[in-house]
Amino acid sequence: MPSFLERLEWLPRLGIGVSTEYGAAAHDDSLDVFALRGREPGLARFLEIGVEIAKGLDADAERWIGAALPSTYHFLDINLDDPDDFDPAWMSAVGELVERIDPAWLCGDAGLWHFGPRERGHMLLLPPILSDDGASRMAEGIVRLREATGREVLPENPPGSAFIGNLHLLDFFARVCERADTGMLLDCAHLAIYQKTRVHGPEVGLADFPVERIIEMHVAGSQEHELDGYLYYEDDHTPAVLDDTRQIFTTATQRAENPRAVVFECERNPMEACLPGFARIQEILGEEWAS
Amino acid sequence: MSSLALQRVVVRMLFDPPFTHAVLGGAKLSELTDEEHDWIRAADARAFRIDPYRRGRALAALIEEFPVVSALAVRAAGGVPRLDAFFSSEIFHAGIQAGASLALLYAEYARTLDADYALSERAAVIELAHGTLDSYEAMHSRLTTGERAIIECVTDQGFAPDLGPLPGGGPPDRLLLFAREQAQGTAKVEKLTPELFAILELCTEGAPKRELLARFAELGANAAEAGDVLDDLVQSGELVRGAGS
Numbered sequence: 001m002p003s004f005l006e007r008l009e010w011l012p013r014l015g016i017g018v019s020t021e022y023g024a025a026a027h028d029d030s031l032d033v034f035a036l037r038g039r040e041p042g043l044a045r046f047l048e049i050g051v052e053i054a055k056g057l058d059a060d061a062e063r064w065i066g067a068a069l070p071s072t073y074h075f076l077d078i079n080l081d082d083p084d085d086f087d088p089a090w091m092s093a094v095g096e097l098v099e100r101i102d103p104a105w106l107c108g109d110a111g112l113w114h115f116g117p118r119e120r121g122h123m124l125l126l127p128p129i130l131s132d133d134g135a136s137r138m139a140e141g142i143v144r145l146r147e148a149t150g151r152e153v154l155p156e157n158p159p160g161s162a163f164i165g166n167l168h169l170l171d172f173f174a175r176v177c178e179r180a181d182t183g184m185l186l187d188c189a190h191l192a193i194y195q196k197t198r199v200h201g202p203e204v205g206l207a208d209f210p211v212e213r214i215i216e217m218h219v220a221g222s223q224e225h226e227l228d229g230y231l232y233y234e235d236d237h238t239p240a241v242l243d244d245t246r247q248i249f250t251t252a253t254q255r256a257e258n259p260r261a262v263v264f265e266c267e268r269n270p271m272e273a274c275l276p277g278f279a280r281i282q283e284i285l286g287e288e289w290a291s
Numbered sequence: 292m293s294s295l296a297l298q299r300v301v302v303r304m305l306f307d308p309p310f311t312h313a314v315l316g317g318a319k320l321s322e323l324t325d326e327e328h329d330w331i332r333a334a335d336a337r338a339f340r341i342d343p344y345r346r347g348r349a350l351a352a353l354i355e356e357f358p359v360v361s362a363l364a365v366r367a368a369g370g371v372p373r374l375d376a377f378f379s380s381e382i383f384h385a386g387i388q389a390g391a392s393l394a395l396l397y398a399e400y401a402r403t404l405d406a407d408y409a410l411s412e413r414a415a416v417i418e419l420a421h422g423t424l425d426s427y428e429a430m431h432s433r434l435t436t437g438e439r440a441i442i443e444c445v446t447d448q449g450f451a452p453d454l455g456p457l458p459g460g461g462p463p464d465r466l467l468l469f470a471r472e473q474a475q476g477t478a479k480v481e482k483l484t485p486e487l488f489a490i491l492e493l494c495t496e497g498a499p500k501r502e503l504l505a506r507f508a509e510l511g512a513n514a515a516e517a518g519d520v521l522d523d524l525v526q527s528g529e530l531v532r533g534a535g536s
Contacts, residue, residue: 081294081298082295084390112298112302115299115387115390116387116390116391116392117392119392119393119394120394121349121353121393121394122392122393124305126298126301126302128298129297129298129330131294133293133294134294137293161338161341162301162334162335162338162339163334164330164331164333164334165294165330166330197338225341227337227340227341228337229337230335230337230341232338
């Protein structure tokens, strides 16, 4: 099998896109991806479809797929580091859906999406244990999913309020990407949350990260909260992007050698509220992303 | 240990503030290494409290899923706080660490709320006609020679024409059926003495220890002997400690 850097040539350049998950567009003030694509085609070149197999696809995702528009498959229900989570029923359902969606690649937060079996009340999202053992387990899961689906699987750094382990998050994901020989979905908002939680500067660790593996980036708003003097950050996908997130995105854009896609995660906000954020992203990306 | 075990400890901490306090305060957990203890103690305790409604939401969902047993437990066992205590129970912690279903753990908790011991979900006690187990084993042994296929032995009326006596005509067989963990095999069937049957039958729906000790006393065993038997049964997996223990 060719190395990931050799396989890169098969990955399309998707440009700027938006994300969705089941029911996200159901509210009146949610982003209408079709309206956005009609008004500003360059801001919705592809749709990142968040999928929880138990829920399936909503009407908007079905419509997007039906129109054969570019997409990526963002999983919301697999603990990549747990071999028991790859049960045959889930694997089969994912395989069928991947065939239907025909995404450019699979991606998603490489963390704990649920504890115990996939059941009502078990769903959450916790960051992985940031250890060498955890990185190896995560890499094994990525390879397994890639081999089963025949698509590249890009791990994404998850958000969190407590990060446990002896590795910096970027060191952890560098090991994951190297051991799985895959690319990275760098979520700049999640990284900003991590750095703030660990009281690091926004760019700590970026210089040593294998930037040639950054294929996709996410930008999203986050909100600061306080509990008994403890500051924590909610990954709420509002258009209010933290300065640290923007700084990380700017630096990563300058250094990334093989970026293919950028998502502004703002799916539960009206279009008018999101457009200024898109404009900032376009400004940072520069002219070559305009077409 | 592994990152999976540590991740499950984190989940338990999210649901159980007293447990979090104990872990961050230095309690040793057998499922973690010293290094992993250090990692987790480096976390800020407040980070585990940022969602104060997590436990309440989970309990509400469980009550909706098991309304009858929850209602019975609320009425018999001292109100909703006893149900909320599920998230601090041994059943919850051992189950989450083992990767079990939250709903099934809750059902076991609610079922055994006033019990110190209960028959495991993997065990059952049954009564059959006298000699059923012996008759079955004898007949099965005659049919499995190892030289001919079982289907031939069964259908050939000339083979082993007398399979032996049918069961019946005496005190019932009292049996324990127990589904083992996969690594140990499939299942076992064990004859029980009338005394042990009486104890295990009491535990079918869960029983308080005092009730079990009284029954042991009626059967001629003192408290120490009774405790040993109960410990052995828990050790072998046939009994579980109930929510009341």
